Amino acid sequence: MNFPRSPRRATARVSLAAALVVAAGACGGADAGSGDSGGDGLSGTIRVDGSSTVAPLSTAAAQLFQQRNPGVRITVGTSGTGGGFEKFCNGETEIADASRRITAEEQALCAEKGVKYEEFQIANDGLSVVVSKDNDFADCLTVEQLHRIWEPGSRITNWKQVDPDFPDVELELFGPGTDSGTFDYFTQAVNGEEGRSRTDYSPSEDDNVTVQGVSGSKGGMGYFGLSYYEENKDRLKLLRIDGGNGCVAPSQTTVQSGTYQPLSRPLLIYPSAAALDRTEVEAFVEYYVENNADIARAAQFVPLGPAQDAELRQDLTRLRERHSP
Secondary structure (H helix, E strand, C coil): ECCCCCCCCHHHHHHHHHHHHHHHHHCHHHHHHHHHCCCCCEEEEEEEECCCCCCCHHHHHHHHHHHHHCCCCEEEECCCCHHHHHHCCCCCCCCEEECCCCHHHHHHHHHHCCEEEEEEEEEEEEEEEECCCCCCCCCCEEEEHHHHHHHCCCCCCEHHCCCCCCCCCCCCEEEECCCCHHHHHHHHHHHHHCCCCCCCCCCCHHHHHHHHHHHHHCEEEEEEEEEHHCCCCCCCCEEEEEEECCEEEEHHHHHHHCCCCCCCCEEEEEEEEEHHHHHHHHHHHHHHCCCCHHHHCCCCCEEECHHHHHHHHHHHHHHHHHHHH
C-alpha cells in the first residue's frame, strides 16, 4: 500500500483506518455495503493517483477493501488533480482522484488517448480561508475582497489595502501549487478562471507548509480544504466568507446545504471504463461507493446529502447493469 507522499493528514489516516475497521466490524465485517466485494479470490493491482485532498478517502477505502481482498494491491499517489488526470488519460492509472470535475481540455486528452471513464462524487468539501491566530481584526471577507487580493497582478500587500478599517499589517500569502485541484477550484471560484492567480505568493503541494507560514505570520493568509483546517484549528483562525448573502463559515451543514458559496466543492473519483471491465476494479469501486458516508465522516469530510447519495447509487446501479453478465 503506497500512502500519499505528502505528510498532510498522517495522524488522521491512522485514526481513520482504525475508526473504519471498527465501523466495518459493527456492520458485520467487510461484507457491509457490497456483496460483490467479498473475499472471492480477487487479485491484481489498482493504481490510483490525483488530488491530495481525496487521497485520504481513497487510502481508507483501499485499506478496508484489501483486508477483505488481500490479493489486490492498491496504490494511492498524490500528483494533484491535474497531474492525476494527465496520468489517467495516458493510461498509467485505473482511477483518478479529483477535487474538481474534469475539464474540457482533460476530456479532450482522454478522448484523444481513447480513455473512457465514469464519474462518481464520493464526498463534499469546503475550502477554508485561514489567517493567523494573532489576527484580531479580520473575521469575514467578501468574495470581491478575495478577488482583489488574489487576482493576477494584484498590488495588495497590506491588510489596510483590503479594508481601510484594518491595521497597517503586511499581507503574506500562502497556498497550493498550480497542479493542485484546490488551486484550480479556488481560482475559478474567486477569479472566474482556473489558474488565474497572482504568482507572488508562497506555493506548496504540502498543506503543512501553508499552516506553518500562516500561523507564523500575523499578516498571513492561506487556503486549503476544510478538513485540514479542522486538524489545525488550534493554530489557525477561520474566516467567514460573504458570497453575496452575508458572512458564512464553512461547516458540514453549510457545505452540504450549499449556503457556503462559492467555496464548496465536490470530491470525485474517475475509474476508466476499461479498468471497470476487470472484476477487482469494479468490486473496489462498488465498495468505495457503498461505504462513502462512513469513509467521509471518519476522514472529516462532508458526506453527501440525500439527493447526492441517491444520484450516486443510481450511477452505481447503472454501472452494475452495464457490467452484468
